[in-house]
Amino acid sequence: MSDLNYDVVVVGSGAGGAMAAYVLANAGKRVLMLEAGRDYDPVKETPMFQTATDAPLLGAPTPDKDFGYFDATVDGGWSVPGEPFTTAEGTEFKWWRSRMLGGRTNHWGRFSLRFSEHDFKAKSRDGLGADWPFEYAEIAPWYDKTEELVGICGTNTGLDDMPDSAPGVLQPPPKPRVPELLLAAAAKKLGINAAPMHRAVLTRPKDIRSACFYATNCGRGCSIGAAFQTTTSLLPLARATGNLEIITDAMVKSVEIDEQGRAKAVTYIDKTTVVERQIAAPVVVLAASACESARILLNSKSERFPTGLANTSGQVGKNLMDSTGASLSAVIPALKGRPIYNEDGHTANHLYIPWWGHKAHANNELDFPRGYHFEVGGGFQAPGTYYPQSLQGYGSELKQQAKLDYGSGVNLSLRGEMLPNENCYMEVDETVKDKWGIPVVKFHWQWSEHELKQVKHGLETAQAIFREMGADVSASLPAPEDAIKKGGEIIHEVGVTRMGSSPEDSVCNEWGQTWDCENVFVMDGGVFASNPHKNCTLTIMTLAMRNASWLATQLDKGAI
Amino acid sequence: MLESTPFIKTHSLSTESSKAEALSAGLSRRQTLKWMGVVAAGVTLPMLSGCEDVAISAVKMAGHWPDLKLPKITGEGYGQDPNLISPLTSPWPLTMSKKQLHLAAQVCDILYPRDGDTPSASELKVPDLLDEWVSAPYPNNQADRQELLPALVWLDEESGRRFGKSFTDISKTKQFSIVDDIAYKEAESDPRYLYMANVFDGLRTLVTIAYFASPEGTKDLGYIGNIPIAGDYPGPTPEAIAHLDTILDELGLTEYAYS
Numbered sequence: 174m175s176d177l178n179y180d181v182v183v184v185g186s187g188a189g190g191a192m193a194a195y196v197l198a199n200a201g202k203r204v205l206m207l208e209a210g211r212d213y214d215p216v217k218e219t220p221m222f223q224t225a226t227d228a229p230l231l232g233a234p235t236p237d238k239d240f241g242y243f244d245a246t247v248d249g250g251w252s253v254p255g256e257p258f259t260t261a262e263g264t265e266f267k268w269w270r271s272r273m274l275g276g277r278t279n280h281w282g283r284f285s286l287r288f289s290e291h292d293f294k295a296k297s298r299d300g301l302g303a304d305w306p307f308e309y310a311e312i313a314p315w316y317d318k319t320e321e322l323v324g325i326c327g328t329n330t331g332l333d334d335m336p337d338s339a340p341g342v343l344q345p346p347p348k349p350r351v352p353e354l355l356l357a358a359a360a361k362k363l364g365i366n367a368a369p370m371h372r373a374v375l376t377r378p379k380d381i382r383s384a385c386f387y388a389t390n391c392g393r394g395c396s397i398g399a400a401f402q403t404t405t406s407l408l409p410l411a412r413a414t415g416n417l418e419i420i421t422d423a424m425v426k427s428v429e430i431d432e433q434g435r436a437k438a439v440t441y442i443d444k445t446t447v448v449e450r451q452i453a454a455p456v457v458v459l460a461a462s463a464c465e466s467a468r469i470l471l472n473s474k475s476e477r478f479p480t481g482l483a484n485t486s487g488q489v490g491k492n493l494m495d496s497t498g499a500s501l502s503a504v505i506p507a508l509k510g511r512p513i514y515n516e517d518g519h520t521a522n523h524l525y526i527p528w529w530g531h532k533a534h535a536n537n538e539l540d541f542p543r544g545y546h547f548e549v550g551g552g553f554q555a556p557g558t559y560y561p562q563s564l565q566g567y568g569s570e571l572k573q574q575a576k577l578d579y580g581s582g583v584n585l586s587l588r589g590e591m592l593p594n595e596n597c598y599m600e601v602d603e604t605v606k607d608k609w610g611i612p613v614v615k616f617h618w619q620w621s622e623h624e625l626k627q628v629k630h631g632l633e634t635a636q637a638i639f640r641e642m643g644a645d646v647s648a649s650l651p652a653p654e655d656a657i658k659k660g661g662e663i664i665h666e667v668g669v670t671r672m673g674s675s676p677e678d679s680v681c682n683e684w685g686q687t688w689d690c691e692n693v694f695v696m697d698g699g700v701f702a703s704n705p706h707k708n709c710t711l712t713i714m715t716l717a718m719r720n721a722s723w724l725a726t727q728l729d730k731g732a733i
Numbered sequence: 734m735l736e737s738t739p740f741i742k743t744h745s746l747s748t749e750s751s752k753a754e755a756l757s758a759g760l761s762r763r764q765t766l767k768w769m770g771v772v773a774a775g776v777t778l779p780m781l782s783g784c785e786d787v788a789i790s791a792v793k794m795a796g797h798w799p800d801l802k803l804p805k806i807t808g809e810g811y812g813q814d815p816n817l818i819s820p821l822t823s824p825w826p827l828t829m830s831k832k833q834l835h836l837a838a839q840v841c842d843i844l845y846p847r848d849g850d851t852p853s854a855s856e857l858k859v860p861d862l863l864d865e866w867v868s869a870p871y872p873n874n875q876a877d878r879q880e881l882l883p884a885l886v887w888l889d890e891e892s893g894r895r896f897g898k899s900f901t902d903i904s905k906t907k908q909f910s911i912v913d914d915i916a917y918k919e920a921e922s923d924p925r926y927l928y929m930a931n932v933f934d935g936l937r938t939l940v941t942i943a944y945f946a947s948p949e950g951t952k953d954l955g956y957i958g959n960i961p962i963a964g965d966y967p968g969p970t971p972e973a974i975a976h977l978d979t980i981l982d983e984l985g986l987t988e989y990a991y992s
Binding site: 211217218219220222223224225226227228229230231235236237238242243246247248249250253254345347348349350351353354355357358359361362367376385386387388389393507508511512513514515516517518519524553554555556557564565566567568569571572575576579641642643 | 821
């Protein structure tokens with residue numbers, strides 16, 4: 174291919190890559206996208222309405238399909254055959270990868286909460302971690318544009334943890350359901366507000382996509398495009414401009430530089446022929462997922478950049494963060510035998526509990542520095558996912574109990590902010606290569622006291638809420654060390670190519686442009702300076718929209 | 734995820750470590766596990782086995798647990814990119830014998846007998862699911878196989894001890910007399926039945942899930958979702974809201990009701 178075929182090469186087709194490609198293609202730039210996985214079409218491949226009995230093992234999770242048979246993830250999950258990663262001694266880390274067009278957007282939870290002024294400048298407040306190189310006010314209009322394009326349902330609540338969207342941006346949220354309403358009242362008694370979750374699920378039709386019809390789990394993907402994934406939205410919309418070409422099964426290995434230290438090409442393995450290819454790249458946008466993008470940079474060693482591209486600061490791979498996670502469930506006696514109705518809704522939280530402790534933090538009343546939220550589970554779920562407990566006996570007595578218990582369980586899942594720490598990072602393990610011959614990632618991980626204290630607080634709060642709901646809460650709570658999920662398990666890994674105000678301690682500037690190499694950008698979660706508790710995808714897309722727009726103007730000016 | 738977030742992974746009914754903990758503490762396993770496993774967005778079967786533990790071995794011996802030396806299942810799973818639209822009906826060879834299936838069917842129907850117009854568990858092919866389950870090559874299924882198949886033998890041996898015949902050859906009344914000893918909380922304080930009661934609990938859970946997942950079971954349970962709705966989600970019915978108002982009142986939460 175000639176050097177001049179494309180203006181920008183985008184690596185990855187998930188949240189960041191697809192948004193970058195969409196923005197650039199619409200700005201008239203010619204974009205080539207490289208995706209490591211196979212082509213994937215949700216319209217044809219999504220198992221809508223299939224029931225548990227249609228699947229092997231009633232759809233139960235297996236090592237082949239870690240989130241169950243019908244989960245959208247293709248060729249991936251907690252393991253990818255032939256593509257191992259390693260961990261340091263004593264480290265437990267999980268890394269979810271999808272090898273498919275659209276990446277992890279095909280199955281994500283669609284929770285789409287804005288970071289706030291508070292989140293972007295947390296270090297200024299408590300001295301921990303890192304600030305972002307801009308204010309909330311600067312990014313707020315980009316959140317509006319992203320929410321408008323993606324399609325987010327929810328409301329403006331005025332709560333201090335939930336910045337408002339501009340009027341008219343959000344679509345109406347679905348009505349809350351009984352377990353959520355009971356939980357909301359119990360929490361309110363404790364001074365804690367519940368609020369409509371913001372989700373990337375259309376409740377009104379938009380462009381080529383239909384509105385939600387309130388059935389069949391979003392984790393399977395959505396053939397009608399109501400639950401956002403790039404394969405039914407940004408990618409087809411960008412392709413329609415005629416400016417986007419996509420090569421699938423293209424596993425990127427490294428970025429090559431010229432004598433001036435500028436990127437000149439991308440090297441990838443064509444997985445179908447197992448041939449290494451190089452493609453000229455006037456500008457490179459890495460959006461391969463945080464740790465894959467960092468891996469590409471670290472594997473792009475040269476005389477000029479012997480420790481990897483864009484790594485003069487030594488920060489590539491450092492500052493690895495996930496969300497904290499913990500979960501508590503209870504049977505609510507008052508919910509037993511309640512009137513049954515269709516409780517599917519949009520299949521995830523209609524209400525959730527945003528972080529309520531901003532004032533307590535300001536008053537130094539908490540022994541952990543960063544907040545969390547609770548996601549709520551429960552309801553009359555589809556059989557096969559309904560999980561009875563404490564059943565006794567057999568025959569009619571058993572059936573009566575199982576039916577009485579149906580819909581009486583409630584689960585609270587904590588998702589919290591962790592702080593970066595020196596024990597949590599990734600590097601390249603030169604001793605192990607994947608089946609494409611590329612050195613693999615090695616993880617190092619250790620939660621700090623901050624996270625454990627936060628989880629302890631969360632478990633106690635969940636127990637208190639369950640008590641108000643009338644549950645038997647006499648059992649002792651698990652220790653935070655046991656309750657906290659493993660690093661990576663919440664699949665919010667970010668921070669390994671963080672942005673900042675100085676090339677000394679960050680990899681990228683506020684535009685996701687690497688300090689070392691002006692024509693190399695990172696537009697995935699790697700650029701996060703901190704990892705607020707609010708699920709990363711909306712902010713990945715918002716930053717990609719903002720930064721790809723900036724890139725387009727720079728290209729127009731001939732500045733890059 | 735479940736989201737398919739890892740929410741899905743929140744439960745495992747009886748991991749071996751928690752079971753061992755419960756046994757050594759002399760507590761009810763259910764009490765220890767109270768915080769786990771009420772809600773899940775996917776089926777994970779109770780993991781009935783794992784590492785051997787001194788306490789567990791002792792409990793097994795006290796309950797004369799059959800030592801079957803089952804051959805390992807070696808085969809392929811369905812892979813990471815199976816057909817989701819039309820799944821294979823039998824992705825791996827089934828391994829249960831006719832005799833095992835016959836016994837399993839009787840146990841299934843003790844748990845869920847025919848109930849008016851609603852068929853029994855065996856009529857709803859639950860034993861076939863058990864066969865698919867214990868024949869699958871995945872680690873959890875292999876672990877369950879190591880518990881569920883000995884449990885069937887245990888029933889036969891117990892029946893032999895008490896009545897001189899195998900479980901499938903005794904009367905319903907006699908079958909109930911055995912099941913009565915393993916199907917209730919009381920079994921947890923009797924070393925003769927403790928281990929079997931734990932395995933039986935796992936089996937009961939699996940049979941319950943399979944039973945209600947069938948179309949007839951789903952109807953019986955009352956689940957009415959998984960159908961497309963035109964327009965906005967209607968929310969709770971007036972009847973459901975009236976019930977909610979009642980329980981809010983009973984719990985002293987009326988003044989805190991969400992609005």
